[in-house]
Amino acid sequence: MITVGTEIEMSVEDVAHGGWCVGRHDSQVVFVRHALPGERVRVRITERTSRFLRGEAVEVLTASPDRVEAPCAFAGPGMCGGCDWQHASLEAQRRLKGKVVADQLSRIAGLDLDVEVEELPGTPDGLGWRTRVRFSVDSEGRAGLRRHRSHDIEPIDRCLIAHPGVDELGVTEVHWENISDVEAVASATRADRAIVVTPTTAKLGALPDLKASSAVLRRFKGGRVQSVRGRKGVREDVAGREYRVGAGGFWQVHPAAAGTLSAAVLDALEPEAGETALDLYCGAGLFTGALAEAVGAEGRVMGVENGETAVRDATYNLKDLEQVRIERADVAKQMREWADVRADVVALDPPRAGAGAEVVRKVAGMKPRRIAYVSCDPATLARDIAAFDRSGYRLVGLRAFDAFPMTHHVECLAVLEPVKLARRHRERLDEDEKD
Structure with a gap:
């Protein structure tokens, strides 16, 4: 029996969610860190379960052409666990992340998509970004x-x-x-x-x-x-607006992420003057502010956030926008209270655990014409996309951003529409491809 500490030789077959690669040794599944697909490696086993093994590649016997020397002396087997992909080129990192997102969408939501992960500006070497x-x-x-x-x-x-x-x-x-x-x-x-x-x-x-x-x-x-x-806390400037963010609160850690995601959400939702917008899990009010300026004084934006510091920050940051209302509440609970509310567009940026089935049903029940779902976890995103599908909303667009270079994390933006609108959207795309 293979035990913790045993070293084995094996071939790595594919990438897996969480910064792992995966292969088999004597028909047993092994998840391996510090390896790349296509490599032959010596693996030291670090964990054994009833279904699989986990380990670290302590020696590379046959290297992938995507392998590079890790820039950090603390990245490697048995050392710092913060970076998963320092041994891969940045192009390969983005390709691997795209494959993981596509695999999760296929396995959990039954969707067959090619996912391209976009580079964010300002960090061409993938270093010096984490604020x-x-x-x-x-x-x-x-x-x-x-x-x-x-x-x-x-x-x-x-x-x-x-x-x-x-x-x-x-x-x-x-x-x-x-x-x-x-x-x-x-x-x-x-x-x-x-x-x-x-x-x-x-x-x-x-x-x-x-x-x-x-x-x-x-x-x-x-x-x-x-x-x-x-x-x-600290102050951040995005699209001409200043945001105060509590030092212990949430804010995108890549310098370009807040601006890029804010613009992407607006492009996805296309909010119009006078409309009603929701921003769920609104944090310090990044998307709330962008939506409020888009719908104007005749529209309204309702943000929901459970964190006390974040609510205080959002209220302060958006105090000049009379069309904004910030509620401190658990999102699921607040959505129950808003059962009769109708929203034209909805943005949501939940924590890694995702929105969950109840929030998905409540959002769909508001009958928005478009939903923008920002997620840092492809597995829970795929789960919630499947839940939206059961509630009558289909995925019509997906973007992925390399907001966390050198790590396995990736930021995604899913765009959903009611089935009828989604069908028309698909028909328009098919017509454009024919032309």
Whole structure:
């Protein structure tokens, strides 16, 4: 029997969701990290289940032409678990991510699509983009990043995918006494910097001096944060509008993602003056603001968000737009209360767990003419697309964005329409292809 720690030789056949590749050894399925499809590798087994094995490629016997040398010294078997694809060229990374999205849509939603993952501007080498990095602190007060599927910490001197503004804080160069983790935050468009620390004791002790002037916040159990020094968050500029984002809140981590996705949602929904729009899981109000300006003063936009800090930020960010209403609530619960509401267009950007069947049914029940669903997880996106199909809405467009280079994550935008409109949309596309 193959046990944890055993090394085996095997051929890698395909890519799998989650930064894995997959192959077989003596008819047993093996998921492998640090490999590429088509390679022959030596694998050290790290986990055994009743159905499959997991392992890491510790030696490449026959390399793929897509293989490159990882730029980071901490990327590799047994080390930092943050980056999945540093050993693949950027072109190959995007191709692999597109294959994963297509496979999930086929397996879960029964859709046969070719998916092209679009490069986002500003990071041609795939490095220096992540504006929010959460470092863990070991027992010696050293900041690092967790190893894959482990609580163990890999001390590092620098994270190569971190934004230059995060590097300026110098988190990895100082001693963090009685701190369990440090989140470093940098605005992509301003000079704003912040750190959020989680103490291991009830009392926050003295903090080390950081290289860059920054706000400091404390995170409590349950995720609540409290300002210790300076502003409570950072400011971001998108399409001429300033957004305040709490240092512990959600914002797209790639500098180009917020602007790209906001424009893509508008292109997908084509909101018209005077219409009613919904923005579910609205966060700090990124899509809400864009939709509000599109529908104008005669329209209305209703945003729903459950996070206290995000609701406060969204309300502040959009206070000049009288057509905007922000509700703090669980989305499913709020949709039950809005059972009689009719919406022309709906945007939703749920967390990785997806929207779920109830929210899908409630959105479809509002009878919008178009839905834009933004997702960072292709599996839950495919599940919800299948649920929309059962509720009378079909997928009419899909875009994928490489918003997380070097990792397995990918941001998708699915566009859905009622079946009758979707059928007409398909007929128009077929006619255009004939012409």
